[in-house]
Amino acid sequence: AQSVSQHNHHVILSEAASLELGCNYSYGGTVNLFWYVQYPGQHLQLLLKYFSGDPLVKGIKGFEAEFIKSKFSFNLRKPSVQWSDTAEYFCAVNAPTNAGKSTFGDGTTLTVKP
Amino acid sequence: DTEVTQTPKHLVMGMTNKKSLKCEQHMGHRAMYWYKQKAKKPPELMFVYSYEKLSINESVPSRFSPECPNSSLLNLHLHALQPEDSALYLCASSQDRVRTQYFGPGTRLLVL
Numbered sequence: 001a002q003s004v005s006q007h008n009h010h011v012i013l014s015e016a017a018s019l020e021l022g023c024n025y026s027y028g029g030t031v032n033l034f035w036y037v038q039y040p041g042q043h044l045q046l047l048l049k050y051f052s053g054d055p056l057v058k059g060i061k062g063f064e065a066e067f068i069k070s071k072f073s074f075n076l077r078k079p080s081v082q083w084s085d086t087a088e089y090f091c092a093v094n095a096p097t098n099a100g101k102s103t104f105g106d107g108t109t110l111t112v113k114p
Numbered sequence: 115d116t117e118v119t120q121t122p123k124h125l126v127m128g129m130t131n132k133k134s135l136k137c138e139q140h141m142g143h144r145a146m147y148w149y150k151q152k153a154k155k156p157p158e159l160m161f162v163y164s165y166e167k168l169s170i171n172e173s174v175p176s177r178f179s180p181e182c183p184n185s186s187l188l189n190l191h192l193h194a195l196q197p198e199d200s201a202l203y204l205c206a207s208s209q210d211r212v213r214t215q216y217f218g219p220g221t222r223l224l225v226l
Contacts, residue, residue: 044204096211104157
């Protein structure tokens with residue numbers, strides 16, 4: 001069975017601080033990896049994804065993530081956060097050999113203080 | 115059009131009621147999903163339809179009954195729900211089961 005672990009449940013930062021949110025997954029085969037964001041009162045939307053190729057992927061709004069296969073990790077980063085980045089962030093894994101079933105991590109609540 | 119629409123936005127129902135949630139997409143996606151999300155929790159997969167056939171049922175109680183009338187529509191029929199079924203019900207679609215999922219805004223369900 002696949003699983004996703006997000007280590008930070010609640011992160012509080014000041015504007016312009018750097019962000020790194022941890023995500024580790026457990027699955028023995030090939031995976032597709034995603035970060036989704038849920039802004040207050042809005043629906044889930046994709047930040048970025050990794051399917052194959054360059055393990056450093058860039059997404060919307062200045063976010064990036066690095067896939068490190070040996071560590072089963074897909075951490076999310078942003079060099080300088082803004083107040084508008086306040087949201088819930090979910091890491092998700094999808095295994096093509098597991099009927100395409102997607103599993104989400106528990107989420108990280110990011111609060112950015114102006 | 116990259117939108118998944120869901121109706122209704124809010125629904126209050128009693129435990130003996132029968133109601134349906136509707137989801138629609140016009141992106142030509144062939145996989146559609148129902149998730150349940152409780153407050154401050156991640157979405158929990160309920161059902162997956164692939165090419166209009168049910169491919170995953172995550173051991174969901176039979177009081178939830180999905181239906182995929184065509185490639186653009188997905189319904190979730192509700193009957194004899196319990197108060198603990200109160201949650202945000204999310205619909206999503208993707209090009210196929212392993213691609214990026216596009217989520218709708220959800221239906222917020224309250225069971226009294």
